[in-house]
Amino acid sequence: MSGTASNPPLPLARSSVQAAHQVIAPLIHRTPIFTSSSLSAALPNGNTLYFKAENLQKGGAFKFRGASYSLSCLTAEELARGNHAGALALAARERGVKCYVVMPDNSAAPKIAAVRAYGAEITFCAPSAPARAAALAAVQARTGATFVPPYDAANTILGQGTALLELLGQAPEPLAAVVAPVGGGGLLAGTALAAEGTGVRVFGAEPRGADDCARGLADGRRVEDVQADTIADGLRTPVGALNFPVIREKVERVIVVSDEEIVQAMRLMWERLKLVVEPSGAAAFAAVRTPAFQALDIKGPVGVIISGGNIDLSKPLPWCG
Amino acid sequence: MSGTASNPPLPLARSSVQAAHQVIAPLIHRTPIFTSSSLSAALPNGNTLYFKAENLQKGGAFKFRGASYSLSCLTAEELARGNHAGALALAARERGVKCYVVMPDNSAAPKIAAVRAYGAEITFCAPSAPARAAALAAVQARTGATFVPPYDAANTILGQGTALLELLGQAPEPLAAVVAPVGGGGLLAGTALAAEGTGVRVFGAEPRGADDCARGLADGRRVEDVQADTIADGLRTPVGALNFPVIREKVERVIVVSDEEIVQAMRLMWERLKLVVEPSGAAAFAAVRTPAFQALDIKGPVGVIISGGNIDLSKPLPWCG
Structure with missing residues (x-):
């Protein structure tokens, strides 16, 4: 008597993300984008950053x-x-x-x-x-x-990809790259699909304490057994079986960041962007700030997806703990 | 050899706020507005709230x-x-x-x-x-x-009033009222000027520990000697000599709020709007939530000006202290 939701034909394509956006646009917030000259100026390559604020999405996340x-x-x-x-x-x-x-x-x-x-x-x-x-x-x-699977399903991937579609339309100039966090991988896979054919290079950001996606890409096959240990509670999930091949095919690289780097990035975002961002939501910005990303020498504007802002504010802030 | 900046003719009028906006529009951020169905639903009158996020303005404040x-x-x-x-x-x-x-x-x-x-x-x-x-x-x-005086000058008033001008253009429906915090009074006086002739009722929000404006309005003359004691550090300044008569003439009422009410409002804004708001920036929302404001029985949408988001994040959050 039970089943799973109906899925679109595979392989998934950018046009399916666009079709998904048409369906959900009246239901979701078209979240604003943010820039910060001081955050950009602090980067070796001085990339203009366009933050897509999905912490302001309904429910506080993408x-x-x-x-x-x-x-x-x-x-x-x-x-x-x-x-x-x-x-x-x-x-x-x-x-x-x-x-x-x-x-x-x-x-x-x-x-x-x-x-x-x-x-x-x-x-x-x-x-x-x-x-x-x-x-x-x-x-x-x-x-x-x-x-309805939480992340490893075609319709979920398509829905998550709509964040980048919006960002591409909102940024006043073409992006050279975009960075999205990866936990279960729905957001990153959807982002990669939405970037197809646009020339935008796609990167993932993953916490060191749950870096199964990065290790899987290095090994050539998905890591299924993960003992997650990271402050980024939204990224502890292992990457899904449907998402992994999409990421392997379409994402240039997954940048691994430490919890310390995440917390530093998160604090900067609270201070400069005045946005309440959860640790998972700061991972992409943390990745942009790493020497590994800066060594790629991307000179153009970079999109940064802030995945969410659901944090327990009754606890001390992580940089105060 | 020194002087003060040149001022527009008095009395100040809405058209002067509009002229000011034309001048500064290319220099400032057109800050986004926010709504929250859960924050509105919690109000006895269920007013739809349109928050003008001046914490996202350059420099973190209006x-x-x-x-x-x-x-x-x-x-x-x-x-x-x-x-x-x-x-x-x-x-x-x-x-x-x-x-x-x-x-x-x-x-x-x-x-x-x-x-x-x-x-x-x-x-x-x-x-x-x-x-x-x-x-x-x-x-x-x-x-x-x-x-260049920080708050008690005609050009400053006109500049601050541009926040409401934008809000009126951004909200998808006409506002019944707007609430702005009052410290030195430049923002509130400017807001009142910008509301002239629109039918929007204008209210101030002032912390109890620095309620010189409310007391001055009750006494019919400005209170000049103030011993401010409030968490809202941006509102400790006594209301200025130029601002006070504008407020007396054009503001319907200044609602006084306690520090506890400010902190509660601030926490709700962090949790639901995902915005970093300083105590002063939460005063207007705190005022909307008071029985005094709700007793006015305003049924329509209410504009709430979030004045700023400059808070020392190295210290414990005020509701944790």
Whole structure:
């Protein structure tokens, strides 16, 4: 009685990202872009940076894009049975659809509070992939709900790619490159698809404590067993099976950054951009600031995707801890 | 050899704010506006709020507007002699003009660092009005620089009023009211001028620990002696002699808010808007949330001016302290 949401034909292409954007544009925020002359001036190559502020997206992160598009692609029959997925809670509420969410029991308190506030029914599980799969199967058996994968699904990739489509239209000049963080890989894969044929070079940013994507690219095959240890809680997920080959084919390089580099970048963004950015959301800027990226000697403007701003503000700021 | 910048004819009018905007529009950021359905839903009257994010203005505050316009109004002769004022440092650098700044020696470290980074020469003084006046006179005598008053000057008022002009053009529906914080009063007076003839009701927001403007309005004459004690460091200044009568004539009411109300509003703005807002910048939203404002029973959309986002992020967040 349960299944997964219908998917577009493969291989995915830029035109599919554009089609996704047409569908979700009325549902999402067209988030603003930001520049900072002082942040640019501090870079050896002085690249003008165009920050795409997905921390200002509905729900506080880019994930609303993929969730909105996934939900839009459910059939009427699937909708009648409801749906399921973390970032879907808000999109589901706006569509008046019942949403069931399986979350690890060590999830950040504000994320739990947000999902609850959006009216979703939460089932907690132990923070491991097998426990999550078991809880998911139990919920599906009980409710008949349709499973909408959080990151490793074609419609999710297409939705996430719309952030770069917007950025390309908002920046007043052509970009030489774009950097997006990589956890599960939906945002990076979607970004790479959206950049196809534009001449924009695409880079990923991954924390050292969860660098399975970078290691997988070096080894030529996806690393599936990851013991994540990084402050960037949004990037602890291993890169997905569908996302990895897209990234391998279309992303020039994944830059690995330390937690210290992430925290420094995050602080600079709070101070100069006046934006509340979560550690994961600072990873791309951290990557731009590394000697490794600067050694590429990209002289033109660089797009930087700020993935989200969901951080527990009741805790000390990471640079104060 | 020294003087003050040339001023427009009085009484000031909305058309002068519009003229000021024409002059400074190429120099300033047209800061974005923000809404939040959850923040609106939490209000008894459910007003849609349009936040004008002047924390994203150059220099991190609305003051860049007045500084830019004041600088634009200096004569060539005055420019040759240089100029003087805190928020002018950045505007002066962009125009290639030497800037001297007198600052209290207890100023926040990041504000000092910013002025220094913008290339201004700083003279420190004790944190009192007489000490500031003496230091100012000494710098003027030494340099022949022109004094550009920080808040109590016609061109400053006109520049600050441009924030509301933009907001009125950006909001997708007419506003019923607008709330701006009041310290020296330049922003509130300018906002009131910009609202003239539009039907938008204008309110001020003032911290209880520096409520000289509200007390002055109640007494019918300006309170000049103020012992400010509030977390909102940008609003400790007593309301200026030029600003006060404009406010008395054109502002419907100044709502007084406690530091606790300011901190609560500030935290909500960080969490929901994902914006770094300083305490002064949260005062207007704090005022909207008071029973006093809600009792006015304004049903329509309300503009809320976020004045700035310059906060020392090396210190604990005020709600954690």
